[in-house]
Amino acid sequence: MMDPDYDLFMAIVTAGSLSAAGRTLNTSPAMVSKRLLRLENRLGTRLLHRSTRKMALTPQGQRLHADLKAIVVALKEAESRVQGQTDVPSGALRVSAPTSFGRLHLAPHIAAFLRVHPRVDLSLDLSDGFVDLFSGDIDIAIRITADVPPSLTAHRLARSARVLCAAPDYIAAHGTPETIPDLAAHRLLAATGQLPWRLTGPKGTTSWDGISHVRTNSSEVVRELTIGGVGIALRSLWDVNRELADGTLQRVLPDVSGSSDIAIYAVHPPVPTIPPTVAALIGFLRETYGPVPPWEVDAH
Incomplete structure (x- = not known):
């Protein structure tokens, strides 16, 4: 298909290790290592960081792998064209x-x-x-x-539009914020790294920061906490559209949304x-x- 050493390199990346590539190619790990070193010497750069526990592509290895993968795709497409299966x-x-x-x-x-x-x-x-x-x-x-x-x-x-929302039980217990600054008096819910929120309203875009009432690394947990009435969250419509439609959740500050970016x-x-x-x-x-x-x- 290509240069045998390139085929070997692709096999190593696909298999995840030199020994696994050797098993795939029915070649000893020592020979795989020798041929990989030969390729690196020929190209004048290291392609893989390797140790007894881990293997990772170098930036040069990532670039070569992407280029070789494109060549493989082009070869397959050429075969398909010859066979009349292009489309x-x-x-x-x-x-x-x-x-x-x-x-x-x-x-x-x-x-x-x-x-x-x-x-x-x-x-x-x-x-x-x-x-x-x-x-x-x-x-x-x-x-x-x-x-x-x-x-x-x-x-x-x-x-991917995002809206502020809360459960009816939360709104009944804590009231409804009328402006973005009113959020300071409410319980906010966000996964790690999701605050501050970029909010767009009638007065433009602003950044609103705070501390999540419950700390979690899971956006799905934030969703369930919001449905459970724990606080106000900024959620994607694709994630809560059904709950908004059936009343399980209600929009808060309906003229405010997440950044449109x-x-x-x-x-x-x-x-x-x-x-x-x-x-x-x-x-x-x-x-x-x-x-x-x-x-x-x-x-x-």
Whole structure:
């Protein structure tokens, strides 16, 4: 396929260790190490940090892996063109998404996606941590953010509006704030790192800081605490639209919302041509989430 030493390097990254790559290639770990060293010497740079316990790509290794992966994709596309299968998404598609969003707004649509693209072999990893997209383990990730790193290619899927909300029991017990400064007299709920809030209202955008009434590293816990009447939280509409619609939660300061900078993106490393499987998922999600995101239809 490529230079044998490049194939070896890709196998090491995929397997996660020199010994595992050796088993995959039916080669001794010593020979794998020798060939890797030969490649590093030829390129004049270290590609992997390795020890008895851990292996990690260097920045140069990450760059080479991304470039080689793009070459692999291009070769597969060339084969597909020869076979007349250019426009048929098929093969492995490895997707990562935030836990709550993936459970609520990705998993329910997987069946429909696979009905349209039955030749796609889909795997879905739900995690609240940002996966390393240059490791080769994930093809595309869903991220909800205001800033996508310039090293990644981003496809905007939908906006992610956020609102202040609380349970009726909390409002009955503590009253309703009339202005943003009134929040100082209320119990706020936020996961670690989510405060201060950037709030946009009739008078513009302001930053509101405070201390969460309950400290937690879990955004899902904040959601349950809010439903339970513990305090006021700034929540994404995709996360609480059903509760707002059925009255389990109520909006607080309805003319105030979270910063509009945050959106939902599909991201992947830069490639000369987007693989058909990745392009198929992006197109499917854009159609599913647009032009008005479904989580904004029933919320009020």
